[in-house]
Amino acid sequence: MNLICVASPKGGVGKTTLTANLAHALQRLGLRVLVIDFDPQNSLRLHFGMPLSDSSGHVRDWNTVQEWAHHVRESDSGVRYVPFGRVQKPERDHYEHTLAKEPKLLANWLAPFISQTDLVVLADLAPGYSEAMHALSQFDPIILNVLLADSASLSSLPEIESGNLYGEDVRDRCYYIVNQVDVRSQLNADVTAFLTQRLGSALLGTVHRDEAVAEANASQMLVFKYSQASAVAADFDAIAKNLHRLLPKAVFSPHKKSI
Ligand SMILES: Nc1ncnc2c1ncn2[C@@H]1O[C@H](COP(=O)(O)OP(=O)(O)O)[C@@H](O)[C@H]1O
Ligand SMILES: [Mg+2]
Structure with a gap:
């Protein structure tokens, strides 16, 4: 399946940063890419x-567009990207409630995109379990979990692997990235070594902690544009190549068509 859900047990780990930059890195590999924001942030x-x-955005305007x-x-x-839209809590609750009642609604909207075999769709999800993730799970997505090299991420791993966090039907399609790895931190090095051994080929790569990421974000730029020669840009390229290998052969065609 050419749908990738970027998820994490907790927020602030770099999901959105990774989604945007991996989308660009996949596009650099010649793929057509669409990114959709499912996080109320x-x-x-x-x-x-x-x-x-x-x-x-698609949630603010879902009744009018x-x-x-x-x-x-x-x-x-x-x-190509789809913003969530700025919404207040009542609208957000209404959207979640509607998805919970009718998960097929979102699936019907997205089916025309997800059925395009040469298009990769990346979904930037809210932390933890969400109705959007439930609705998307019927497309058999790749779940790309963003972890940090810390004890909180380690303790969340059994929840993900057991299917408790996102549901049993997606646990066989869980892959991982460890973000914000500081090479000078012994704890980071130890946790990364442990995760490398424990996750094996399900670990698609690690991303350095780098001020260039925060600076690129503050400048509303992708890391590739802000600091093309940085170690993180190379990390994103390496992970995009690993992701590419997981995708069906059909998406390997060049990205010239429009959506
Ligand atoms: N590899 C990294 N190095 C340094 N800062 C990072 C890195 N990845 C993310 N950040 C910073 O972490 C914060 C949270 O990132 P964000 O992508 O918004 O996380 P999430 O979507 O999981 O909430 C942002 O300030 C971002 O600039
Ligand atoms: Mg986010």
């Missing part, structure tokens, strides 16, 4: 230069 758009004042395809925007980098 609505921050994916900032990596693609969408103006802060623009509050539109008739064609779901109209939520899709094209970034300067060529990656």
Whole structure:
């Protein structure tokens, strides 16, 4: 399946940063890529230069926009993205409630994209379990878990592996990235070594902790544009290559068609 859900047990671990930069790295490999924000923080758009004042998005406008395809925007980098939209809690609750009642609704909206065999769709999810993840799980997605090299991430691993966190039906498709690894920290080195051994080929790579990431984010730029020669840009490229190998052969074609 060419749907990748970027998930994590807890927030603030780098899901959105990784989603945006991996989308770009996959596109650099010649793939067509669409990224969708499912996190109410609505921050994916900032990596693609969408103006802060623009509050539109697929959740804010889900009642008013008739064609779901109209939520899709094209970034300067060529990656297409769908913002969540700025919404208040009652609208968010209503959206979650509707998805819980009718998970097929989201699946129907997304099916025209996900059924395009030469398109990779990345979903940036809210931390933990969400109705969006439940709705997307029927597409047999790859679940890409973002962990940190710390004790909190280690303690969440059994929950993911047992299927308690996201559901039993996706546990066989869980893959991992360890983000913000500080090479000078002994704890980071020890936890990364442990995870490398424990996860084997399910660990798709590690990403250095680097100020360039925070600076790129603050400048509303992708790391590739802000600091192309950085170690993190090389990390993203390496992970994109590993992800690419997991995708069906059909998505290997060059990315010239429009969505
Ligand atoms: N590899 C990294 N090195 C340094 N800072 C990082 C790295 N990855 C993410 N960050 C920072 O961590 C914070 C949280 O990242 P974000 O992508 O918003 O996480 P999430 O989507 O999981 O909440 C941001 O300030 C971001 O700049
Ligand atoms: Mg996020």
